[in-house]
Amino acid sequence: MKLNCVVVDDSSIQRMIIAKLVNNHQHLHLIGDFSNAIEAKNCISIHTVDLIFLDIEMPVINGFDFLDGLKIKPQIIFITSKAEYAMKAFDYDATDYLQKPIALERFNASVKRAIDLHLLRNENKEEEGEHIFIKSNLKKLKVFTSKIKWIEAYGDYVRVVTEEDSNLVLSTMKSFENDLSKDKFIRVHKSYIVNIDKIDRFNSKFAEIGVTKIPLSRNKKEDLVKALSMS
Numbered sequence: 006m007k008l009n010c011v012v013v014d015d016s017s018i019q020r021m022i023i024a025k026l027v028n029n030h031q032h033l034h035l036i037g038d039f040s041n042a043i044e045a046k047n048c049i050s051i052h053t054v055d056l057i058f059l060d061i062e063m064p065v066i067n068g069f070d071f072l073d074g075l076k077i078k079p080q081i082i083f084i085t086s087k088a089e090y091a092m093k094a095f096d097y098d099a100t101d102y103l104q105k106p107i108a109l110e111r112f113n114a115s116v117k118r119a120i121d122l123h124l125l126r127n128e129n130k131e132e133e134g135e136h137i138f139i140k141s142n143l144k145k146l147k148v149f150t151s152k153i154k155w156i157e158a159y160g161d162y163v164r165v166v167t168e169e170d171s172n173l174v175l176s177t178m179k180s181f182e183n184d185l186s187k188d189k190f191i192r193v194h195k196s197y198i199v200n201i202d203k204i205d206r207f208n209s210k211f212a213e214i215g216v217t218k219i220p221l222s223r224n225k226k227e228d229l230v231k232a233l234s235m236s
Contacts, residue, residue, distance in 0.1 A: 007031075008116075008123060009053055012038035013045040013071070014060035014084065020107065023084065026112050032120055042071035053080045055121050061085040061094070062190050074098055080119050137184055139165055141172035148172075150189065154203045154214050156181050159197040191232045195226045201232050 010033050012023045020038045026034045037053050039045040041063060048054070057079050061068035068085075072078060083094045086105040094102045100122060101115040136149045148167060157164045162173045163181060182192055192198045193212055203214045207228060212220040221229065 006120075006124075007032050007034040008055040008080075008119060009036050010056045010058065010139045010198060011036050011045055011048055011054055012058045013042060013063070013068070014038075014058075015039075015063045016060070019060065019084070022107070026107070026109070027058070030113070030116055041067075042066035042074075045071065046074065049077075049079070049173075050074065055123060056080045056082065056100070058082050058084055059092050062087070069097065071095065080122060082115055082119065088153060104115075131154050135186065139176075141165075141170060141174050150200075151202070152186060153185075153190075153200050155200065155217075155219060156185075156190075156198040191225075193227060193229055194220045194222045196220075204233065 010027050012019045012027065012035070014023065016093050017040065020040065024035055024038045027033045033056070036054060037045075037048050038201055039048065043066065045057070048090075056231045059068045059071070061080055061083055062085060063071075066074075078098075080100045081097060081098050082101045082103060083090070084103045084105065084107065085166055087116065088104060091102050095177045100119045103111060105117055112212065124150055134149045134151055136147050137167050139186065141148050148165065152169065154166045154168065156178070157166065158178050159173060161175065163176045163178060165172050165181075178192070178196070178198065182190075182200055185198065189201055190198050191201060197219050199212055199219055204212050205215065207221060207226075207229060209223075212229065213219070
């Protein structure tokens with residue numbers, strides 16, 4: 006796992022120092038470094054950014070004003086030479102506050118805090134995510150629908166294939182069709198229901214999920230094209 010990062014600092018020397026620290030860290034990926042808030046905001050509107058290393062004192066738009074203008078706020082690690090901004094920084098729910106010059110050990114500790122918070126937030130989102138319960142091998146299992154790749158008729162059973170594993174369930178394809186969101190799942194064949202988000206490519210005969218080719222009924226191709234265009 007890597008956090009997508011940007012660095013915003015009007016000092017070219019400081020940007021270079023922080024960018025080097027980011028590039029040398031195995032769990033960080035540098036999207037870009039910027040000398041002003043306007044350029045940084047344009048980048049964030051295009052790319053998914055998990056973490057911003059943000060200077061506070063910048064001309065025209067300072068770090069706090071920059072954050073006020075963001076609709077979606079990534080994690081923030083403030084970087085400044087002055088300790089007096091610390092209290093205000095945490096009013097902005099900052100992940101951390103680093104003072105220049107930045108020591109490697111302190112930088113790594115700050116990044117670890119950001120990674121831990123990122124993982125915790127994702128776990129919480131997963132817990133709240135859409136899910137179904139299936140009964141397999143006498144156990145009731147909670148399955149998040151976002152992780153289902155496809156569902157396959159398997160004799161008297163149905164095989165539910167997820168990102169982690171697969172389970173045989175004594176059920177019918179019709180039952181799964183009724184339980185799953187029609188915005189995300191489509192029956193492409195009498196024996197297959199697929200998660201639209203997992204499809205990598207398709208042609209007139211198959212829908213491909215990874216290396217698996219799933220047969221596509223002739224009369225289902227138009228439905229699949231429509232579903233993919235709306236997803």
